Amino acid sequence: MVLTPKTESKLVQLKAILEGHQAMLIVMQDNPDPDSIAAAVALRKLANTLANTQCSIAHGGTVGRGENRALVRYLGLNLRQIDQLDMKQFELFAIVDTQPGTGNNSLPSEIEPDIVIDHHPCRQQTRHSRFTDIRSKYGATATILLEYLDAANITPDVPLATAMLYAIRSDTQDLGRDTTKADIKALTALYAIANKRMLSEIQRGKVSRDYFQMMADALKNAQVFANAIVTNLGQIENPDMIAEVADILLRDDQTNWVMVTGYFKHKMMVSLRTYEENVRADKIIHGIVARKGTGGGHPSYAGGQIPLKDNTKRTKDRLEKTVLSRFLKQVVKDSVPKQPLIQK
Ligand SMILES: [Mn+2]
Numbered sequence: 001m002v003l004t005p006k007t008e009s010k011l012v013q014l015k016a017i018l019e020g021h022q023a024m025l026i027v028m029q030d031n032p033d034p035d036s037i038a039a040a041v042a043l044r045k046l047a048n049t050l051a052n053t054q055c056s057i058a059h060g061g062t063v064g065r066g067e068n069r070a071l072v073r074y075l076g077l078n079l080r081q082i083d084q085l086d087m088k089q090f091e092l093f094a095i096v097d098t099q100p101g102t103g104n105n106s107l108p109s110e111i112e113p114d115i116v117i118d119h120h121p122c123r124q125q126t127r128h129s130r131f132t133d134i135r136s137k138y139g140a141t142a143t144i145l146l147e148y149l150d151a152a153n154i155t156p157d158v159p160l161a162t163a164m165l166y167a168i169r170s171d172t173q174d175l176g177r178d179t180t181k182a183d184i185k186a187l188t189a190l191y192a193i194a195n196k197r198m199l200s201e202i203q204r205g206k207v208s209r210d211y212f213q214m215m216a217d218a219l220k221n222a223q224v225f226a227n228a229i230v231t232n233l234g235q236i237e238n239p240d241m242i243a244e245v246a247d248i249l250l251r252d253d254q255t256n257w258v259m260v261t262g263y264f265k266h267k268m269m270v271s272l273r274t275y276e277e278n279v280r281a282d283k284i285i286h287g288i289v290a291r292k293g294t295g296g297g298h299p300s301y302a303g304g305q306i307p308l309k310d311n312t313k314r315t316k317d318r319l320e321k322t323v324l325s326r327f328l329k330q331v332v333k334d335s336v337p338k339q340p341l342i343q344k
Contacts, residue, residue: 060106064238066205103294
């Protein structure tokens with residue numbers, strides 16, 4: 001792979017930060033997707049090899065999606081819950097595929113991470129960290145990490161290469177969204193190493209029976225507003241479901257926008273998807289959660305969360321109304337009648 005000079009000089013900086021430190025905590029998104037998981041494992045490999053630094057990988061939520069659970073099993077990962085760890089045992093803190101204060105990770109707010117590596121737009125708070133590498137044009141954080149491994153002359157082992165390949169494929173939807181040349185280059189390099197059969201098994205990961213009920217409810221509740229589909233999943237056990245449903249609904253051939261909402265642990269979770277080229281999903285999500293919650297993402301996919309004042313139906317109904325009207329005002333413009341997506 002041809003390296004950008006940037007990665008080589010950044011690698012020197014990264015090594016200097018790691019050297020002499022025994023224990024690092026790597027924080028992922030609360031409900032980590034394949035890119036979070038692959039980026040964390042790749043950074044762990046880098047820290048082990050460059051400076052013999054031992055790493056724990058932690059998050060604050062659940063690994064919900066069947067595919068992601070299969071990936072964690074295949075990697076043999078022992079993921080830790082942040083709130084069950086004593087922060088004093090770590091000398092260094094890193095955060096990958098997310099940033100401090102975004103609302104989708106549980107890094108304690110009093111901890112300023114030493115290392116931030118991400119491909120979401122750079123946030124003000126991130127600039128305080130000692131080491132940052134934010135490449136918001138990149139399709140996946142795994143692509144950034146592969147450049148580091150390459151610069152350090154580390155060839156990822158088969159499970160890591162498989163995870164990184166899956167990360168890039170899923171974040172870019174097989175190079176179909178928010179992709180750069182670097183992602184294509186990384187994917188090509190990883191294909192040579194990855195276990196293709198395992199990849200296919202992971203992608204067809206098993207799901208529980210509840211999955212089908214949830215999917216049926218999501219479709220029954222779905223409403224069409226011109227070129228947009230909106231649905232609410234109600235209380236969910238698995239927060240990844242809102243993204244999964246959003247991806248499926250965006251396949252409707254008359255739809256440019258999808259918004260899916262659901263409730264998880266005293267929060268409303270929002271997932272946005274779009275095919276539109278001129279309007280960015282990560283901008284729209286800010287307009288939806290404004291002054292109520294947090295959100296972020298990429299041009300074609302984004303997510304947000306809004307804490308609930310209480311758990312009453314009235315609070316939820318009012319919030320759903322607000323979120324829906326903020327969404328429609330931004331993406332549909334004219335007021336349009338709603339129609340059910342399917343016959344009940
Ligand atoms: Mn990512």
